[in-house]
Amino acid sequence: MNISLLITTILLLLLIGYFAILPLSKKRPVLIKNIGVPLFTLTIFGIAALLSYLFIFWIGVSIALCLYFMCLWIVFGVTKDKLAEALQKATVMTRASFEIDGKIYLIDGSMRIGISNLGKKTNFIYFRNKNGSKRANLAKEVFRKFIQNYFLE
Amino acid sequence: MSKVQSSVIIDKPIEEVFDYAASPHNGPAFIPNLNENANITPAKVGDHDSGVGQTFDWRFNMAGVDLRGKAEVTEYDRPNRVKIASTGDSDSSWTYTFEKEGNGTKVNIGLEYEFSENALKRLANKVVVDKLAQKTCEQMAENLKLILES
Numbered sequence: 001m002n003i004s005l006l007i008t009t010i011l012l013l014l015l016i017g018y019f020a021i022l023p024l025s026k027k028r029p030v031l032i033k034n035i036g037v038p039l040f041t042l043t044i045f046g047i048a049a050l051l052s053y054l055f056i057f058w059i060g061v062s063i064a065l066c067l068y069f070m071c072l073w074i075v076f077g078v079t080k081d082k083l084a085e086a087l088q089k090a091t092v093m094t095r096a097s098f099e100i101d102g103k104i105y106l107i108d109g110s111m112r113i114g115i116s117n118l119g120k121k122t123n124f125i126y127f128r129n130k131n132g133s134k135r136a137n138l139a140k141e142v143f144r145k146f147i148q149n150y151f152l153e
Numbered sequence: 154m155s156k157v158q159s160s161v162i163i164d165k166p167i168e169e170v171f172d173y174a175a176s177p178h179n180g181p182a183f184i185p186n187l188n189e190n191a192n193i194t195p196a197k198v199g200d201h202d203s204g205v206g207q208t209f210d211w212r213f214n215m216a217g218v219d220l221r222g223k224a225e226v227t228e229y230d231r232p233n234r235v236k237i238a239s240t241g242d243s244d245s246s247w248t249y250t251f252e253k254e255g256n257g258t259k260v261n262i263g264l265e266y267e268f269s270e271n272a273l274k275r276l277a278n279k280v281v282v283d284k285l286a287q288k289t290c291e292q293m294a295e296n297l298k299l300i301l302e303s
Contacts (some may be wrong), residue, residue: 005253022217095303134299138182145181145188148214 003019004116012043020076025109027152029121033144038064047118073125073144077152080103083125086146087113096139104128111136154267157278157287161294164257165301171232173301174260175208177224183296185289188214190224204229212240215285215300241269258292260297 019032019040032040045060075083088106092100096108105113111132116124127140163170173179175188176198190209200203204226213220222241228248229235237247245266252259268282 018217086200092184093179093300095300135303138299140294142182143183146216148187 005047007045008046008050012040012047023148024152029075029150029152031073031075031144031147032084033073034054034071035068037074038068041067043105051129058128059104061102071127073127075123075147077121077124078123078147078150079121080115082150083115083123083147086150087115090142090146094135094139094142096135107139108133108136111140113140154265155286156263156265157283157290158261158263159287159290160259160261161298162254162257162259163298163301167232167253167258170258170260170301171249172236174249174297175204175226175229175235177207177226177237178210178241183293183300185292185296186213186215188212198229204231204235204292211241213243221229238294246262260294264288264295267291 015036019036020030041064042060045057045063049055049057049060066076078086084105087107088098090096091107097106099106099109101112103114107113107117110129112122112128114126114128116126118124132140161207174183178196180190181187189212191212193209194205195206198207205227205228207226209224212224215231220242222239222243224237224239227236227238227246232251234248234250236249237299239245239247243266245264248263248265250261250263252261264286266286268279
């Protein structure tokens, strides 16, 4: 095994340990957020590139950059309904306004949040206008806590 | 024991500020890294009741590491002062004092704490924890102002 592959594999294992094994060991959902999502993508594509063709890495870089700018969270282990419930609870506790515009949630009139269900308990949460108001950002932080407070069913 | 404190003036009546800050239900909204207060007993304290003796379980999460413990309201003087003593991975006491300041309210937040050796090993070292505690205290004051001044 060459040294680059070894380092990338260790990095992937550390990421899996931190983002997945740690919460799952406490029966909590997996939440990969912000920089974690592109980092995961980059590491997986990095390993694929080291095992096959280098251009795969550059595909990974492009996807990682897109994911970084999308400001994405990935949640495993919680249903979409529970995520919406956690978001609403977070806005109540931070006294931020909460509106539903089709499939988008508008927080404090400044941050749009979408939740897309990919499977039974796998969801993407994406944030538009990521430079929302301070209150919207606080609601987002409290939303993160409430997601992590759920137990796996 | 280490001590940190912060204060803020909130442009809201003293009773409203007290009721929000003194309720353990609202802790996770304005205390950074506090993920949850659970098993709050009694669940609600009325305007004319004494909140002394209200208990709850808390859980902080710092960089993926859970710290847990139990807390009890030991002083409750609405709308002037509330004190919460907690034990567990961190023995601490949280004191909130409220004073009328013009049309608003001055809130002082004082935190005295001592981490168990086990908890410190799981986190980092004392200097880092002390800096984090000061930042937490300042952030709490800022968050209270942000939430209440709506």
